[in-house]
Each structure stands twice: as structure tokens, then as C-alpha cells.
Amino acid sequence: MRNAFVTGGDRGIGRAIVEMLVAMGHRVVFTYHRNEKAAVRTLKEIGPGKAECYKLDLRDYTRIRYLLLRLKRKGMVFDVVVNNAGILGRFRTIPTITRRDWDEVIAVNLSGPFYLMKWLLPLIRKGGCIINISSIAGKMGGTVGVHYAASKAGLIGFTFALARELAGSGIRVNAIAPGPVDTGLLTPQQKRRLSRLALLKRVARPEEIAHAVRFLIENEYITGEVIDINAGRYMD
Numbered sequence: 001m002r003n004a005f006v007t008g009g010d011r012g013i014g015r016a017i018v019e020m021l022v023a024m025g026h027r028v029v030f031t032y033h034r035n036e037k038a039a040v041r042t043l044k045e046i047g048p049g050k051a052e053c054y055k056l057d058l059r060d061y062t063r064i065r066y067l068l069l070r071l072k073r074k075g076m077v078f079d080v081v082v083n084n085a086g087i088l089g090r091f092r093t094i095p096t097i098t099r100r101d102w103d104e105v106i107a108v109n110l111s112g113p114f115y116l117m118k119w120l121l122p123l124i125r126k127g128g129c130i131i132n133i134s135s136i137a138g139k140m141g142g143t144v145g146v147h148y149a150a151s152k153a154g155l156i157g158f159t160f161a162l163a164r165e166l167a168g169s170g171i172r173v174n175a176i177a178p179g180p181v182d183t184g185l186l187t188p189q190q191k192r193r194l195s196r197l198a199l200l201k202r203v204a205r206p207e208e209i210a211h212a213v214r215f216l217i218e219n220e221y222i223t224g225e226v227i228d229i230n231a232g233r234y235m236d
Ligand SMILES: NC(=O)c1ccc[n+]([C@@H]2O[C@H](COP(=O)([O-])OP(=O)(O)OC[C@H]3O[C@@H](n4cnc5c(N)ncnc54)[C@H](OP(=O)(O)O)[C@@H]3O)[C@@H](O)[C@H]2O)c1
Pocket: 007, 008, 009, 010, 011, 012, 013, 014, 031, 032, 033, 034, 035, 036, 038, 056, 057, 058, 059, 084, 085, 086, 087, 088, 108, 133, 134, 135, 136, 177, 178, 179, 180, 181, 182, 183, 184, 185, 186
């Protein structure tokens, strides 16, 4: 059986990715941060024996290492890893972004995937793939603030460098840069405002991002690539 690891799989885009991976026949290990209710609900709705979940704060290097040692002791190896979990941070301009705001967004969105890959890499099977969920903000700045945009642009650079580093081991590394998606990350007002900017006049459904994850898993000739899913935002 193929195994997959997804961060932030309890809700939003991560949950859609978990469901899609289960539908593809993977057994999924996913993490959540604080929302145990959502994690339990996801496990229940997916059905018994198809997934397991662990509480994990991506800012906590020691815990990440501990979880990965636990999975290693269980003999787990992974075919797919999706670095999905992320936070938006508060909408702010440079003069009002505190050092704490900056550190937190960078810690979860950029240092977290690095910490995770450091310990997870030896558990990824040859021929496996890693998919990083970046954002349109990482390519064109977005509307949140420099902290979020820098974290997501950093994840794209991380993707390119890791794709080069792992090509010889037969592991592919790609990123997805979604525009606005219908999850709890955005308020209803933000979704309405951002819908107007898309050619298709709506935000994406989480399943539409999961679909790109599937594409990147199945197409074995793609590495070091960023897939944009934003309903024509670059055509403005
Ligand atoms: N929604 C969008 O419009 C959009 C657009 C472009 C890119 N993205 C990116 O897509 C990814 C998923 O976003 P989403 O919209 O699905 O967000 P979401 O619904 O807010 O879910 C965020 C996920 O990240 C987890 N998380 C938050 N802080 C964490 C931490 N410190 N350590 C570990 N996990 C943590 C959450 O766990 P809990 O549930 O336990 O809190 C949750 O599972 C993010 O990287 C986001 O930046 C989203």
C-alpha cells in the first residue's frame, strides 16, 4: 500500500488533499495543530483504517523530530508528502508588522516545511514526490503583507532547490500556487473581494487544489515546477 503524509489535513485544502489521496488508494498520515475536533471528524468521515492523525506544531523542531522518529520506529515509508499547513498572519503593512508577526508566519510557512523535510526525507521512497502548497502571493505579492508573501516565495525557492537536490534520488519536488480558495483562511468579505479579481469571478474550491496534487503525483515527468491555479489572475 502507498503511504502519504499531509500537514494540516484536518480542514480546508489539506482535508480535500487527504480525501483525494484516500480515494487514490493511499493510507494517509495527516497532522493538525489545535483543531482536534476537525481532525477527529475528518478521520471519522474518511472511514476506519484509511488515515491516522497526529497533533503537530510546525514551529516546534523537537516535536517534529520526535513524531518522525515515532513513524520511523513503526517502519513507515512515504510515497507522497504534502507540505500544506500554513497561516495567513494579520493583514498589515510594513510599519505595523511586528517582529513577532513576521517570525510566526515565517516559522509556520517556511521553517516548518524545512524542519519537517529534514527528518522526513529518509522516510521517502525512491520514486516518491513532495508537493509544497505555496500561494499566488509568493509570485506576485498578494494582499496580506510582506510576511506571508515572503514565506510563500521562500517555499517556491525551497521547492526549486530541493528538486535539484533530490533528482538523483528519484524524488520529485513541486509546488502549487493557488489564488484564493474557499476555506476558513479567508473571511467572507475577503472571498467576495478576491472573487471579483478572478476572470471566473469566484474563489477556488479546495478540491480544485487537491486535483492538482493528484496531477503532480501521477505525472512522473514533472519536477521543480510551480502550478498556478488562480482563474486567470495573471491576465489582468
Ligand atoms: N485558502 C486560500 O485562499 C489559500 C490560497 C493560497 C494558498 N493557501 C495555502 O494553502 C494552505 C492551506 O490553507 P487553507 O486555506 O486550507 O487553511 P486553513 O483552512 O486555515 O487550514 C490551515 C491548516 O494549517 C494548520 N496549522 C495552522 N497553524 C499551524 C502550526 N503552527 N503548525 C502546524 N499546522 C498548523 C491548521 O491546523 P488546525 O486546524 O489544527 O488549526 C490547518 O490544518 C496554506 O499553506 C495556505 O497558505 C491558501
